Amino acid sequence: MTGMSEVLVLGATSMVGSHFVKYGNLRCSVIGQDDPRRAGLSVERFERVDLDDRVALLQALDRSAEPVIVNFAAKTNVDLVERERPPMGASPSGTAWTVNALAPELIAAQARSSGRLFVQISTDFVFDGRGGPYSETDPRSELSPGLSWYGWTKSEGERRARDAYPATVLVRIAYPYRSGFSSKTDVARWIVERSMEGSLPPLYADQQISPTWIPDVTAAVVRIVRSGRRGTFHVASPLITSPFEFGTELLRWVSGHHAEAVPGLFPVDGTDPTRAPRPRCGGLRTHATEGAGFHLTSWKDGARALAREEGWVR
Numbered sequence: 001m002t003g004m005s006e007v008l009v010l011g012a013t014s015m016v017g018s019h020f021v022k023y024g025n026l027r028c029s030v031i032g033q034d035d036p037r038r039a040g041l042s043v044e045r046f047e048r049v050d051l052d053d054r055v056a057l058l059q060a061l062d063r064s065a066e067p068v069i070v071n072f073a074a075k076t077n078v079d080l081v082e083r084e085r086p087p088m089g090a091s092p093s094g095t096a097w098t099v100n101a102l103a104p105e106l107i108a109a110q111a112r113s114s115g116r117l118f119v120q121i122s123t124d125f126v127f128d129g130r131g132g133p134y135s136e137t138d139p140r141s142e143l144s145p146g147l148s149w150y151g152w153t154k155s156e157g158e159r160r161a162r163d164a165y166p167a168t169v170l171v172r173i174a175y176p177y178r179s180g181f182s183s184k185t186d187v188a189r190w191i192v193e194r195s196m197e198g199s200l201p202p203l204y205a206d207q208q209i210s211p212t213w214i215p216d217v218t219a220a221v222v223r224i225v226r227s228g229r230r231g232t233f234h235v236a237s238p239l240i241t242s243p244f245e246f247g248t249e250l251l252r253w254v255s256g257h258h259a260e261a262v263p264g265l266f267p268v269d270g271t272d273p274t275r276a277p278r279p280r281c282g283g284l285r286t287h288a289t290e291g292a293g294f295h296l297t298s299w300k301d302g303a304r305a306l307a308r309e310e311g312w313v314r
């Protein structure tokens with residue numbers, strides 16, 4: 001223990017968390033499987049822990065003393081996680097359940113007993129997308145065949161963390177994208193890369209999304225850490241769009257040879273058994289978060305900023 005770091009981060013190597021560690025300008029210690037220093041991140045201390053191992057997680061939390069814990073860690077591959085869905089009524093099990101639902105509960109309980117601030121990163125997938133966009137106070141969806149198992153495990157992570165420690169801060173994000181991260185392809189880079197390869201499929205024109213510019217997440221979490229603010233925050237584009245509209249805007253900024261976006265229709269649930277259900281009429285409303293003074297980037301401004309940072313600009 002260094003006693004110097006300000007924040008204990010879980011999921012520091014993640015697409016979203018690594019931006020916070022790199023640009024948040026806070027001294028971070030890290031619990032996780034992969035050493036973030038191998039990805040070029042500068043951290044005060046790293047402790048290797050598999051979040052599937054509750055005893056190891058609890059011991060690592062007990063050894064730490066940072067006044068704030070931020071949890072970005074999750075099993076995020078929605079289609080892979082779907083394979084862990086138990087039959088309706090059976091007890092949940094599997095890594096996604098442990099990492100996404102049980103670990104936040106355990107972290108929250110430890111944060112409460114040690115008097116620390118706990119920030120849990122969550123997702124618009126806690127809503128089934130039948131009546132979005134959703135506000136910060138809308139109730140999470142019930143478990144149903146129309147809600148992905150990923151969405152349910154994250155929803156249970158939120159609920160259990162709040163039950164264990166009502167002061168837990170929830171930060172929900174949606175379809176996050178950023179520049180300068182090659183280990184995982186986000187929605188924006190996927191569209192641009194597929195378009196450049198000439199293999200871009202039709203993009204859904206009838207799906208509502210509110211993509212999150214990842215630098216906004218870093219700024220929001222830093223603000224929460226510094227102010228000790230509590231509540232539920234939606235860090236996402238304040239304007240709703242569709243994958244087709246977002247893709248069209250992104251490709252407007254791309255120089256060189258590439259295919260234009262063409263509109264497609266969101267698949268009817270169940271037509272592709274390898275694909276987990278996703279919210280169709282989704283998206284996050286951000287009025288309360290903006291009202292609390294958080295700056296959020298609209299999808300158009302984010303597309304332009306991404307293109308500039310990636311050097312795609314015409």
Ligand SMILES: NC(=O)c1ccc[n+]([C@@H]2O[C@H](COP(=O)([O-])OP(=O)(O)OC[C@H]3O[C@@H](n4cnc5c(N)ncnc54)[C@H](OP(=O)(O)O)[C@@H]3O)[C@@H](O)[C@H]2O)c1
Nearest residue numbers: 011013014015016032033034050051072073074076123173
């Ligand atoms: N990507 C999206 O589209 C999206 C959308 C909405 C919300 N979110 C939320 O945003 C957060 C970050 O997502 P992301 O896409 O940036 O994540 P990501 O790139 O998929 O990274 C996942 C992170 O979780 C950690 N992790 C997973 N299993 C672990 C285990 N068993 N033990 C320890 N650490 C483990 C990984 O650490 P190791 O490398 O050390 O295993 C990694 O840092 C998550 O909470 C996610 O639910 C993501």
